[in-house]
Amino acid sequence: MTFQPNPGDGIVVNGTAYTVGQHPAAPGVAYAQAGRQGIVYQLIPVDGELHEAKALKVFFPKFRIPAMVYQSEHMGNYREIPGLQVSSREVLTPERNGDLIAEYPDLLYAVIMPWIHGCTWFDVISDQRNLGRSESLMLAKALAAIGSSMEQRGLAHCDLSAPNVMLPFFSEVKLPEGAAAVELVDVEQMYSPKMDRPDVLLAGSPGYAAHRTVHSGLWSSYADRFAGAVIIAEMLGWSDPAIVNRAWGESYFDQHEMQTPCERYFLLKKSLGQRWGTRISDLFGRTWDSQDLSSCPTFGEWLIALSSLSEEEVVEEVPAAAAAATAHDDHSDEPRSETSQ
Numbered sequence: 057m058t059f060q061p062n063p064g065d066g067i068v069v070n071g072t073a074y075t076v077g078q079h080p081a082a083p084g085v086a087y088a089q090a091g092r093q094g095i096v097y098q099l100i101p102v103d104g105e106l107h108e109a110k111a112l113k114v115f116f117p118k119f120r121i122p123a124m125v126y127q128s129e130h131m132g133n134y135r136e137i138p139g140l141q142v143s144s145r146e147v148l149t150p151e152r153n154g155d156l157i158a159e160y161p162d163l164l165y166a167v168i169m170p171w172i173h174g175c176t177w178f179d180v181i182s183d184q185r186n187l188g189r190s191e192s193l194m195l196a197k198a199l200a201a202i203g204s205s206m207e208q209r210g211l212a213h214c215d216l217s218a219p220n221v222m223l224p225f226f227s228e229v230k231l232p233e234g235a236a237a238v239e240l241v242d243v244e245q246m247y248s249p250k251m252d253r254p255d256v257l258l259a260g261s262p263g264y265a266a267h268r269t270v271h272s273g274l275w276s277s278y279a280d281r282f283a284g285a286v287i288i289a290e291m292l293g294w295s296d297p298a299i300v301n302r303a304w305g306e307s308y309f310d311q312h313e314m315q316t317p318c319e320r321y322f323l324l325k326k327s328l329g330q331r332w333g334t335r336i337s338d339l340f341g342r343t344w345d346s347q348d349l350s351s352c353p354t355f356g357e358w359l360i361a362l363s364s365l366s367e368e369e370v371v372e373e374v375p376a377a378a379a380a381a382t383a384h385d386d387h388s389d390e391p392r393s394e395t396s397q
Contacts, residue, residue, distance in 0.1 A: 057159060057160055057161075058160070058162055059114055059160040059162040059163055060086075061076040061086050061097060062076065062084075062086055063075075063076055063077060063078035063079070063084065063085065063086050063087070064076065064078070065086075066102075067099065067112075067156075068156075069099070069110075069112070069146075069148070069153070069156070069168055070146060070152070070153070070168070072101060073101070073102040073103070074099035074100060074101055074102065074110065075099070075100050075102060076097060076098065076099060076100075077097075077098030077099065077100050077109065086098075091219070091242055092215075092242075093113075093115055093116060093119040093242070093244060094113050094114050094115035094116050094119060094166075095113070095114050096111045096112065096113045096114075097111070097112045097114065098110075098111065098112075098171050099111070099112050099168070099171070106229050107173065107229055107230065107231050107232060109170075109171035109173075110168050110169065110170060110171055111142070111168070111169050111170065111171040111172070112163075112166060112167075112168050113166060113167045113168075113169070114162050114163060114166045115165060115166065115167075119244070120164050120165045121165065121254075121255060122165065123252060123255075124147050124165050124167065124244070125147045125149060125165070126251075126252075127244070127246075127251055127252075128145040128146070128147045128167060130248065130250060130251055131143040131145060131243065131246065131248075132144060132145065134206075134209070134211065137202070137205050137206065137209075138198075138201065138202065138205070138236045139198070139199075139201070139202035139205075139236045139238055139239050139240055140202070140206070140239075140240060140243070141169075141170045141172065141236065141239055142169045142170060142172065142239070142240070142241055142243055143169075143243065144169060144170060145167050145168070145169040146167070146168050146169070147165055147166070147167050148163050148164065148165065148166045148167070148168070149165070150164070172222040172224060172239045172241055173224055173227035173228075173229040173231060174222055174223045174224040174225065174226050174227035174239075175222075175223055175226050176218060176219050176220075176221060176222055176223065177218040177219075177221040177222075177223060177287060177290070177291070178217075178218035178219040178221075178306060180218075180223070180226075180294065181218055181290065181294075181303060181305075181306065181307060181308065182305070182306055184300050184301070184303065185294075185300075186294065186295070186297055186300055187291075187294045187295050188295060189295045189331075189367060190367040191225075191295070192291055192292050192293075192294055192295035193292070193362065193365060193367055194225070194237060194367075195223065195225065195237060195238060195291045196288045196291040196292050196358075196362055197359065197362045197363065198225075198236065198237040198238040199221065199238050199284065199287060199288055199291065200284075200288060200355050200358040200359040200362055201355075201359055202236075202238060202240060202355075203280055203284050203355030203358070203359075204354070204355040204356045204358075204359045206280070206355075207277065207280075207354060207355055207356070208356075209248075210247075210248065210249045210277050211246060211247060211248050211277070212246065212247040212274075212276065212277050212278065212279040212280045213240055213243060213245070213246055213247075213279070213280050214245040214246060214247050214274045214275055214276075214279040214280070215242060215245050215260065215261060215274065216240075216261075216264060216280045216283035216284050216287060217260075217261030217263070217264045217283060217287075217307075218261075218263070218264070218287065218290075218306065218307055219242075219261075220240060220241050220242045220261075221238060221239075221240060221241075221287060222238070222239040222240070222241055223237070223238060223239075224236060224237060224238070224239055225237035225238070245274075245275065247275050247276055247277060247279055249277070253275055254275065260274050260283065261283070261307075262306075262307065262310075262311035263286075263304065263306065263307025263308070263309050263310065263311055263314075264282075264283040264286050264287065264307060265282070265283065265311070265314065266282040266283075266314060266315060266346070266349065267311075267314045267315050267316075276349070278348075278349035278350045278352070279349060280355075281343070281349050281350075281352035281353065281354065281355070282343055282346065282349055282352050284355060284358075285339065285340060285343035285352060285353065285358065286308075286309070286343070288358055288362075289308075289324055289328060289340045290307075290308050292328055292331070292332055292336065293308065293324050293327055293328065295331065296327045296331060298323070298327065299323065299324055299327050302320060302323055304320070308320065308324065309321075315344055315345070315346075321344060324340070325337050325340055325341055325344075328340055332365060333365070335361045335364075336361055336362070336365075339353045339357060339358060339361060
């Protein structure tokens with residue numbers, strides 16, 4: 057039988073009883089989110105609180121891989137890293153969950169893990185939701201901190217993109233004190249020197265993948281540096297209405313613009329410099345001009361630069377002569393034919 061639950065349906069997984077959640081925007085429809093590798097359903101514990109909800113990820117046939125068991129056991133070592141809550145995972149196997157899988161064959165090698173409350177960064181961009189300065193800085197620092205903790209352990213998400221960055225900070229569900237402001241999801245492609253290369257490699261997501269590596273697939277300790285820098289820049293830029301209004305759509309950049317001297321790049325870099333300082337804009341410029349992922353700034357560099365900023369800090373205006381020179385340089389490189397979207 058195909059696993060297509062309705063809200064309120066009961067299911068018992070590893071001895072715990074759950075009910076399937078209802079989508080908040082669609083009464084009568086199960087709370088489910090589709091991704092590139094499968095569909096994630098919300099499971100609410102019968103004896104528990106809403107913030108204790110679980111996510112049941114049901115993979116598409118191509119991604120039902122037995123090695124997921126070993127991978128998930130290894131990833132459990134990283135569950136204490138802030139922002140990697142979904143590393144606490146259990147895989148449904150024939151040995152332990154045979155009866156359930158016999159009833160719903162789709163659940164073979166499905167994964168149960170914490171449900172992350174809140175919207176995605178994709179939602180913020182798509183809704184053209186302006187952020188305050190303090191919100192922008194807080195989110196950017198949180199993402200940089202996650203990336204820094206991961207790279208110190210030789211880890212990389214390998215598919216950083218707006219839909220895979222969750223923002224519990226904006227959750228309408230009351231979360232326990234100390235909950236991370238940013239969480240990463242869809243971690244099945246995670247790189248670790250202790251894990252085997254996945255059978256299927258993703259090539260990054262449009263609007264976040266460096267065009268020089270987009271066709272070859274991402275799986276290395278450097279894989280997150282370019283995409284992470286773009287998201288950090290977006291988060292900082294989203295406190296500037298001019299940047300929000302200039303976004304391509306589901307990301308700030310159109311994939312065809314990546315690492316090109318396009319108008320959106322110059323607008324964002326200029327905004328970062330004016331609002332956050334030259335140190336931030338220089339880090340973004342280094343990323344954009346990088347020849348390979350290993351030459352992009354580390355998340356540690358981003359975190360140091362962001363930590364030196366204040367929520368109330370106002371960057372001093374550039375002297376008139378320097379501003380004029382900068383404007384001339386910017387416009388001399390900008391393409392003349394691009395029309396606004």
